[in-house]
Amino acid sequence: xxxxxxxxxxxxxxxxxxxxxxxxxxxxxxxxxxxxxxxxxxxxxxxxxxxxxxxxxxxxxxxxxxxxxxxxxxxxxxxxxxxx
Numbered sequence: 024x025x026x027x028x029x030x031x032x033x034x035x036x037x038x039x040x041x042x043x044x045x046x047x048x049x050x051x052x053x054x055x056x057x058x059x060x061x062x063x064x065x066x067x068x069x070x071x072x073x074x075x076x077x078x079x080x081x082x083x084x085x086x087x088x089x090x091x092x093x094x095x096x097x098x099x100x101x102x103x104x105x106x107x
Contacts, residue, residue, distance in 0.1 A: 024049055027096040029058050034102040035073060038065040051075065052087035054098060074101045 030043045039062045048054035059067035075082040076099040082090055092098070 025092045025094045025096060027054060027092050027094075027098060029054055029098045029100060031100045032102065033104060035066065035069050035100040038062070038069040048092055050088055050092060051077070051082065051090035051098065054092065055087060069102055070100065072103055074103075075099065076101065 024047045026045060026047050028043055028045055031039045031041070036042060039058070041062075044058050044061065046054050046057045048057060055070055059070055075087075077090065077092065078096050079099075
């Protein structure tokens with residue numbers, strides 16, 4: 024298990040009701056499940072549409088179950104946004 028920070032932006036922050044959470048999780052999938060349970064259905068809905076950065080590196084289309092987390096990692100939750 025790694026202790027990590029999940030940082031929310033824009034609509035994700037609004038749905039979570041907080042700027043960030045700290046969770047213990049070995050993978051991105053476990054971290055996302057944890058915060059969705061903690062913060063509720065509104066956040067779970069937003070997470071399904073988000074892109075993620077881990078330590079400033081894009082996750083891209085990788086399966087969250089295959090994305091391992093390291094102690095101290097920062098997961099940025101980036102909802103889709105308009106503009107350029």
